[in-house]
Amino acid sequence: HEADGSTNNGIFQISSRKWCKNFTPNVPNQCQMYCSDLLNPNLKDTVICAMKIIQEPQGLSS
Structure with missing residues (x-):
């Protein structure tokens, strides 16, 4: 868990800031x-x- 509430997930530690849908509404979900x-x-x-x-x-590095 990061200070901004995002998480890093899975073996590649993919961030919920941009790539996947977490519990935070209105964030990008590039991997859908x-x-x-x-x-x-x-x-x-x-x-x-x-x-x-x-x-x-x-x-x-993203």
Whole structure:
């Protein structure tokens, strides 16, 4: 959990600030998934989200 209320989720520690839907309303959801989905042992959705992040200009530093 971060000071701003966001969370880092799953094996890649994907942030709820931009990439997944958490309990905070009105935040971007670029991967179009719930953050809890990133905790699933089936890593397919997590890898798909990570691939979207990599394609961004900031890449994994995002």
